[in-house]
Amino acid sequence: MAQHTLEVIVENSPGVLARVAGLFSRRAYNIERLSVGPTDNPETSKMDIVVNLDGHALEQVIAQLDKLINVIAIKEIVPNTAQPIVHDTQPDYQN
Amino acid sequence: MSQMNGASSLVASLEAAGVDVMFGIPGGAILPAYDPIFSSSIRHILVRHEQGAGHAATGYAQVTGRVGVCIATSGPGATNLVTPLADAAMDSVPVVAITGQVPSVAIGTDAFQEADIRGITMPFAKHNYLVTDPADIPRAIAEAFHIASTGRPGPVLVDIAKDALQKMTEFAYPSSVSLKGYKPKLAPDAQSIIDAADLITQSSKPVFYVGGGVIKANASRELLELAQLLGAPVVTTLMARGAFPDSHPLNLGMPGMHGTVAAVTALQKSDLLITLGARFDDRVTGKLSTFAVNAKVIHADVDPAEIGKNRFADVAVLGDLKHSIAALIPAVKAALAKNRPDLTAWLRQMNSLKATYPLGYDVPKDGSLAPQYVIERLGKISGPETIFAAGVGQHQMWASQFVSYENPRTWLNSGGLGTMGYAVPAAMGAKVGAPDSTVWAIDGDGCFQMTNQELTTCALNNIPIKVAIINNESLGMVRQWQTLFYEGRYSNTSLESKRIPNFPMLAEAMGCVGLSCDRPEDVDATIEKAMSINDQPVVVDFRVARDAMVWPMVAAGASNDDILIARETAPDWDSQEL
Numbered sequence: 001m002a003q004h005t006l007e008v009i010v011e012n013s014p015g016v017l018a019r020v021a022g023l024f025s026r027r028a029y030n031i032e033r034l035s036v037g038p039t040d041n042p043e044t045s046k047m048d049i050v051v052n053l054d055g056h057a058l059e060q061v062i063a064q065l066d067k068l069i070n071v072i073a074i075k076e077i078v079p080n081t082a083q084p085i086v087h088d089t090q091p092d093y094q095n
Numbered sequence: 096m097s098q099m100n101g102a103s104s105l106v107a108s109l110e111a112a113g114v115d116v117m118f119g120i121p122g123g124a125i126l127p128a129y130d131p132i133f134s135s136s137i138r139h140i141l142v143r144h145e146q147g148a149g150h151a152a153t154g155y156a157q158v159t160g161r162v163g164v165c166i167a168t169s170g171p172g173a174t175n176l177v178t179p180l181a182d183a184a185m186d187s188v189p190v191v192a193i194t195g196q197v198p199s200v201a202i203g204t205d206a207f208q209e210a211d212i213r214g215i216t217m218p219f220a221k222h223n224y225l226v227t228d229p230a231d232i233p234r235a236i237a238e239a240f241h242i243a244s245t246g247r248p249g250p251v252l253v254d255i256a257k258d259a260l261q262k263m264t265e266f267a268y269p270s271s272v273s274l275k276g277y278k279p280k281l282a283p284d285a286q287s288i289i290d291a292a293d294l295i296t297q298s299s300k301p302v303f304y305v306g307g308g309v310i311k312a313n314a315s316r317e318l319l320e321l322a323q324l325l326g327a328p329v330v331t332t333l334m335a336r337g338a339f340p341d342s343h344p345l346n347l348g349m350p351g352m353h354g355t356v357a358a359v360t361a362l363q364k365s366d367l368l369i370t371l372g373a374r375f376d377d378r379v380t381g382k383l384s385t386f387a388v389n390a391k392v393i394h395a396d397v398d399p400a401e402i403g404k405n406r407f408a409d410v411a412v413l414g415d416l417k418h419s420i421a422a423l424i425p426a427v428k429a430a431l432a433k434n435r436p437d438l439t440a441w442l443r444q445m446n447s448l449k450a451t452y453p454l455g456y457d458v459p460k461d462g463s464l465a466p467q468y469v470i471e472r473l474g475k476i477s478g479p480e481t482i483f484a485a486g487v488g489q490h491q492m493w494a495s496q497f498v499s500y501e502n503p504r505t506w507l508n509s510g511g512l513g514t515m516g517y518a519v520p521a522a523m524g525a526k527v528g529a530p531d532s533t534v535w536a537i538d539g540d541g542c543f544q545m546t547n548q549e550l551t552t553c554a555l556n557n558i559p560i561k562v563a564i565i566n567n568e569s570l571g572m573v574r575q576w577q578t579l580f581y582e583g584r585y586s587n588t589s590l591e592s593k594r595i596p597n598f599p600m601l602a603e604a605m606g607c608v609g610l611s612c613d614r615p616e617d618v619d620a621t622i623e624k625a626m627s628i629n630d631q632p633v634v635v636d637f638r639v640a641r642d643a644m645v646w647p648m649v650a651a652g653a654s655n656d657d658i659l660i661a662r663e664t665a666p667d668w669d670s671q672e673l
């Protein structure tokens with residue numbers, strides 16, 4: 001299984017980390033690595049989540065993450081490709 | 096804009112959101128809000144337990160299609176809402192819960208009646224808020240109603256610190272809500288509709304697999320048109336009973352663990368599942384790897400995460416079902432005009448199964464009352480406009496099987512969570528939402544003992560529901576599993592409820608009329624008596640045979656191919672051409 005990195009733009013509001021971490025734990029997905037940092041926009045933060053998931057399971061994680069109201073956009077950084085795959089609830093969102 | 100305290104801002108926000116009724120109980124942390132509630136146009140119904148408030152909000156929402164509202168204090172008040180909110184989440188019901196929280200300076204100190212209800216509800220609530228600044232109250236309420244009622248509906252909790260209710264603030268209700276991370280899709284992509292129509296014309300064994308989403312989306316009329324256009328059989332899941340008329344010749348009934356042979360087999364043998372607002376729940380699919388192995392799947396749903404969650408979708412139609420089915424109608428019409436598959440053989444097979452294996456039951460030889468007979472008569476006598484709310488257990492399955500549902504929003508039950516105690520408070524909420532309809536709770540003797548306290552609420556607030564207790568003096572569904580899978584070792588499933596409590600007396604004590612019936616020949620007269628009383632809640636203790644079982648049955652984890660119509664009895668597949 002390849003490692004995939006999800007770049008998740010979230011609203012910078014209290015409890016967001018708990019929402020994301022809780023989702024992974026209750027749906028029984030492992031997080032390999034997680035870091036949270038600021039973005040240029042003070043209203044948002046960026047989470048880099050590394051997961052050991054492929055195919056169907058990865059799609060489910062992305063779909064479930066996308067359902068969190070505080071999750072604004074998800075980019076999947078695919079290994080060995082230049083262009084990230086962008087999963088986005090709001091296609092016109094710029095971060 | 097006007098100056099007021101946070102509590103008044105909360106009540107003004109609820110009024111602006113269009114709330115006409117809410118169910119709740121006051122307490123310290125939420126007390127500031129109860130002062131403006133006292134003079135508000137919103138009707139507040141004082142329940143006897145917060146769980147009752149939550150299920151009542153759910154029942155109200157399921158019957159009206161509007162957001163149900165419940166309100167409670169911090170700590171135990173809030174935690175008592177956990178079960179009904181989890182229930183609403185599993186069944187996609189739009190509910191907003193308001194809870195008081197300890198003052199913001201006390202949060203995190205294990206203060207008196209502090210519970211982190213936002214954290215507790217995070218795993219299942221569609222969303223939730225902790226408000227500590229009174230200026231945030233109107234926006235939180237507006238967003239909560241927007242989120243609860245759009246997309247895939249669900250429960251949203253707004254927890255408000257007591258000091259935020261007490262402090263002064265400017266009230267301004269937002270005229271619109273825009274959330275960066277939440278844009279539910281209404282209209283489906285044109286290509287998905289073309290692809291779906293294409294698959295439909297290639298199928299010779301299609302079946303409509305209809306879930307509760309059709310009812311949520313108010314898409315029953317569209318479904319009827321589409322089903323008749325294609326002329327394919329329809330199955331309605333436990334959450335979708337009433338989405339398509341039971342009397343319609345294309346309706347094969349309910350699929351799943353206690354589904355009809357025809358409905359289970361239709362899914363199993365189909366070559367195309369036209370899935371509308373259903374989620375391939377394990378109670379429907381049985382062992383997933385053996386479920387409908389030859390079928391392609393069209394999956395229409397408003398929730399992208401449902402697509403492919405349990406079963407691969409060949410075509411995903413993402414959008415509100417009312418829009419999606421409406422878009423499918425002309426597309427399928429056009430596609431059929433070019434290429435109309437012949438469904439006669441398929442329909443003949445399914446109709447033969449329907450005729451050979453209708454739902455039935457054994458009449459007890461000792462003259463005691465068959466629970467199925469009681470439920471069948473309730474359905475017949477009270478008619479298709481009646482709203483039924485069931486508890487959880489055998490009586491729930493019989494209420495789904497033996498009442499004919501002709502209209503959406505007339506069948507309420509706890510499908511996903513399977514919450515015992517749902518029926519009485521849900522019926523109360525339903526009756527508040529539809530005061531001109533007859534509302535029957537069909538409850539188990541076990542379930543009834545979990546939440547019957549709300550009958551006092553009903554009696555005092557002129558909410559004349561009717562309750563049929565299917566009293567088999569046991570936790571019947573669990574007992575059935577003990578009969579089948581634990582060699583009849585009946586560990587802790589006997590309730591002795593034909594002895595204690597005396598249900599009619601209990602009902603009378605709560606201001607209801609209490610009736611009792613234990614002979615088949617008295618059933619009709621008893622139901623008619625109950626139907627004639629409309630100024631008081633009525634409770635009927637139907638004392639039924641203890642050993643009746645729910646059939647057909649697909650054992651948990653078994654394949655749908657192994658459906659049994661009675662103990663150790665499979666359908667006679669050899670005599671069916673499939």
Ligand SMILES: Cc1ncc(C[n+]2csc(CCOP(=O)(O)OP(=O)(O)O)c2C)c(N)n1
Pocket residue numbers: 486487488489490491513514515516538539540541542543565567569570571572573
């Ligand atoms: C809150 C809760 N506790 C336990 C269960 C497990 N359970 C499922 S059905 C059932 C028996 C219900 O008994 P009763 O209300 O008498 O209904 P019956 O099956 O006898 O018709 C139980 C205990 C449940 N679904 N919900």
Ligand SMILES: [Mg+2]
Pocket residue numbers: 488539540541565566567568569570571
């Ligand atoms: Mg019982």
